[in-house]
Amino acid sequence: MLIPAVVCLAAASALAAPAPTKPSCKSPTQGMFYVSGPMADFSFCPGAKPSASFQKRSDHSSPLPPGRAGVGIAGLPYNDGRVLTDMQINPIFIGAPTARTNMTEFYNNIWGSEWARMLTQYSATNSTGHKYTVTGYGTVKPAIVKQSNVTDVPDDQIQTMLRDMVASGEIKPKLDAGSFYPIFFAKDVNVSAPFSDLSGPERACANNGFCAYHGSVDIAALNKGVEFLYYSVQPDLASPGCATKCGDKSPAENQMMVASHELAEALTDPDVGPGNLNANGWIDDRAGEVADICNHIFGQTVGSNGKVYTVQKLFNNRTLNCVDRLDPLKDITVLVKELRLKKTYPFYEIVYTTRLPKEQRVFKKNIISARPTAVASAAAAPSSEKPSSASTAGPLFNKDLGQHILKNPLVVDGIVDKAALKPTDTVLEIGPGTGNVSVKILPKCKKLTVVEMDPRMAAELSKRVQGTSEQRKLDIIVGDFLKVNLPYFDVCISNTPYQISAALTFKLLQHRPLWRCAILMFQREFALRLVAKPGDALYCRLSANVQLLAKVDHVMKVGRNNFRPPPQVESSVVRIEPRQPPPPIDFNEWDGLLRILFGRKNKTVAATLKSQTTLDMLEHNYKTVCAVRGVDVPMDFSCKDAVQEVLDSVGMSDSRAAKMDNDDYMRYV
Structure with missing residues (x-):
C-alpha cells in the first residue's frame, strides 16, 4: 500500500529526533512518588545542588510538608529531553484492583480538562530543533485486564511482562513513542521498585517507600520502531498502609490523585528509570518533576463528561505555584499599556493589549475603563499620564456561544418561582454560565444536572458550590447540548443560547420520559412565535408544531440590561408543558404537511x-x-x-x- 510522502516525512521526523543523550545527572530515584510522612533529606542526584533556575526554599525535614520543594525563582528547567505529545493511554489491570472502574472512567475523561490543558505550558524545543507540542488532549485505548495471583512483584518482572506483551502484539506502542501504560495491581500485592535510595529495597507504601512510580522499558531489540516504552506502577491504595500514607481522602480519590501525578510526569519527563540514558525533560535535580513539587496537594478538575475528578495539583511554571488549572488573569502577559482620550464620559480609557498563553489566546484586547477624579483634569491630561484608578471589566464572555449572563436577582428568582420546584425534583439546566440561576435552584430540588459547553464556566460553577452542602446535588455535563444524551429530569430551566433556540426546544419535546415543565429564556420574537395563535402576524409553522406537542405560555419580559454583556435583542421567558399523552401522530408526516402549507x-x-x-x-x-x-x-x-x-x-x-x-x-x- 502506498503511503503519502508527507506522512512518511512526518514519521521519519518523529523517529529521527530522539531526545539528546548524555544528561548532566541521571538518578534512579527520578520518577518516584514517595509516601507522605517522616523522611530524611534527599536529592534526586546524590550530591547535587539546586538548579540555577530553581532555588530550593524548604527541606524535607520531618514531617514532610506538602510538596517537595519551595516555589522557584525562575521556574522548572527544561533539560533538552523528550516530552510526550499526543499521548495514548493504555491502562493495564493485573488481578482485580479495587479502583479499576474508577480509573478507567478517569482516563477516559481526563483529556481536555483544564488540568490536562494546563500542561500545554510544558511544550518545548530541544537543541536539535525538534518541537514537542503538548495540547492537553490525547487518546485512550481499551483497558487490558490480566489475571494473576502473584503477591510479590519486582520491577524486573513488570518490564519482562511488558516486553512479552509487545513481542506478542498484545500492546502496540505508537511509533512516535507517545504510548503510556499505567499498570494497576490488586489489593495486598507487594510491589518493589528497581532500586534502593534510602535504606533497603523501595517497597510500596512502606516507610520511606513509594505510592507509585513511572519508568521506561528498553524495547529496541524487539525491532518495533520504538526505543523505549513508558509505564507507571501503581499499587492498590486500598491495601493496608497505602490508605494512610498516600493521601488523606478515600482510597478511590487517593488513587486518582496518584494516577494524575504519574500521568503528568510521564508526559513531561518520560525518560527515567535504570538503563535509560536519554536526557530528561522537565525536572530539577533537587526539587524533582512537575508533580513532585506539589506532592500530595489535592485538586479537582471537570472531565470531558462533566464530572468532577480528584487530581493532584501541578507546578505552574508561569505563576510559580501549585494549581489544578490555569488562571486566565495571572497568565496574561501585558505587552502595551496605552491611555486614549474619548469625547464622551469618562473621556479616556486605558487599553491593555495582552498576550494570553497559546492555549487560551482568544481575546486580543481587554479594555478597562477608568473613572477620573475630575472630568476636566482627565480631559486635559496628556496621553502619557497614568489615571488614578481603574476598574476591571470582569469575566470575559464568548458571545459566539451565546454567553449573556443573567445578572438581575429579581428576574432569577422569578424564573425559579415559575418552575414551582418540589424537593423531590430532578432539574436540568442548560447553559448555567457562572451559576447565578443554579445556586437558586439547588436549595429547592433533589438534584441538578447542568449542561455547559464552555469548560471555563463549568469550572467556575463547580468552584462556586465547592465545599457547600449543595455540592453533592450538582452534576455537570461539559459538552454541546444538542449532542449529549440527556438524563432523566422533571423540570428544565434554561437561559438559552439564542442561536439554538428551535433545535433545543424540539430536542426537549422529543425527550422520553416526558418531563413536567420547562422554563426557557428566548429572544422576544422567538418567544412570541411560540405562543402565537391562528390569525396572528407571527403565527407560523414553529407555532403549530410546538403547540401540537405542548402547551406554551408567556411568563415575563426581560430587558437587555438584565444581562452581562447585554444582548442586542430583548428577551422573554416562556413556560412549556408537554401534552401527556402525546398526540398519536407521526410528527415527520405532520411537519412535512406544514412545511408545504406554510x-x-x-x-x-x-x-x-x-x-x-x-x-x-x-x-x-x-x-x-x-x-x-x-x-x-x-x-x-x-x-x-x-x-x-x-x-x-x-x-x-x-x-x-x-x-x-x-x-x-x-x-x-
Whole structure:
C-alpha cells in the first residue's frame, strides 16, 4: 500500500529526533512518588545542588510538608529531553484492583480538562530543533485486564511482562513513542521498585517507600520502531498502609490523585528509570518533576463528561505555584499599556493589549475603563499620564456561544418561582454560565444536572458550590447540548443560547420520559412565535408544531440590561408543558404537511397543494414509497386527481394556513 510522502516525512521526523543523550545527572530515584510522612533529606542526584533556575526554599525535614520543594525563582528547567505529545493511554489491570472502574472512567475523561490543558505550558524545543507540542488532549485505548495471583512483584518482572506483551502484539506502542501504560495491581500485592535510595529495597507504601512510580522499558531489540516504552506502577491504595500514607481522602480519590501525578510526569519527563540514558525533560535535580513539587496537594478538575475528578495539583511554571488549572488573569502577559482620550464620559480609557498563553489566546484586547477624579483634569491630561484608578471589566464572555449572563436577582428568582420546584425534583439546566440561576435552584430540588459547553464556566460553577452542602446535588455535563444524551429530569430551566433556540426546544419535546415543565429564556420574537395563535402576524409553522406537542405560555419580559454583556435583542421567558399523552401522530408526516402549507401561508390550501411544484414533489414521494414497499403504481395514477379527492373529502379548500388551527391541519394527515 502506498503511503503519502508527507506522512512518511512526518514519521521519519518523529523517529529521527530522539531526545539528546548524555544528561548532566541521571538518578534512579527520578520518577518516584514517595509516601507522605517522616523522611530524611534527599536529592534526586546524590550530591547535587539546586538548579540555577530553581532555588530550593524548604527541606524535607520531618514531617514532610506538602510538596517537595519551595516555589522557584525562575521556574522548572527544561533539560533538552523528550516530552510526550499526543499521548495514548493504555491502562493495564493485573488481578482485580479495587479502583479499576474508577480509573478507567478517569482516563477516559481526563483529556481536555483544564488540568490536562494546563500542561500545554510544558511544550518545548530541544537543541536539535525538534518541537514537542503538548495540547492537553490525547487518546485512550481499551483497558487490558490480566489475571494473576502473584503477591510479590519486582520491577524486573513488570518490564519482562511488558516486553512479552509487545513481542506478542498484545500492546502496540505508537511509533512516535507517545504510548503510556499505567499498570494497576490488586489489593495486598507487594510491589518493589528497581532500586534502593534510602535504606533497603523501595517497597510500596512502606516507610520511606513509594505510592507509585513511572519508568521506561528498553524495547529496541524487539525491532518495533520504538526505543523505549513508558509505564507507571501503581499499587492498590486500598491495601493496608497505602490508605494512610498516600493521601488523606478515600482510597478511590487517593488513587486518582496518584494516577494524575504519574500521568503528568510521564508526559513531561518520560525518560527515567535504570538503563535509560536519554536526557530528561522537565525536572530539577533537587526539587524533582512537575508533580513532585506539589506532592500530595489535592485538586479537582471537570472531565470531558462533566464530572468532577480528584487530581493532584501541578507546578505552574508561569505563576510559580501549585494549581489544578490555569488562571486566565495571572497568565496574561501585558505587552502595551496605552491611555486614549474619548469625547464622551469618562473621556479616556486605558487599553491593555495582552498576550494570553497559546492555549487560551482568544481575546486580543481587554479594555478597562477608568473613572477620573475630575472630568476636566482627565480631559486635559496628556496621553502619557497614568489615571488614578481603574476598574476591571470582569469575566470575559464568548458571545459566539451565546454567553449573556443573567445578572438581575429579581428576574432569577422569578424564573425559579415559575418552575414551582418540589424537593423531590430532578432539574436540568442548560447553559448555567457562572451559576447565578443554579445556586437558586439547588436549595429547592433533589438534584441538578447542568449542561455547559464552555469548560471555563463549568469550572467556575463547580468552584462556586465547592465545599457547600449543595455540592453533592450538582452534576455537570461539559459538552454541546444538542449532542449529549440527556438524563432523566422533571423540570428544565434554561437561559438559552439564542442561536439554538428551535433545535433545543424540539430536542426537549422529543425527550422520553416526558418531563413536567420547562422554563426557557428566548429572544422576544422567538418567544412570541411560540405562543402565537391562528390569525396572528407571527403565527407560523414553529407555532403549530410546538403547540401540537405542548402547551406554551408567556411568563415575563426581560430587558437587555438584565444581562452581562447585554444582548442586542430583548428577551422573554416562556413556560412549556408537554401534552401527556402525546398526540398519536407521526410528527415527520405532520411537519412535512406544514412545511408545504406554510410555504405560502396566506394562499388557499387548494392553490398551494395544486401548484405544479407541489404536485411534482408529492408524485415523486408517492412513487418512492410504493417502490420501498414493493407496491405497483397504478397505470392511470394522477397525483392532481388524488389531491383534489382529499380536498373534496376534507371540505376546506378555501382555508388559509395562516388562519387554521391544529385541529384543521389534523384533518389532512
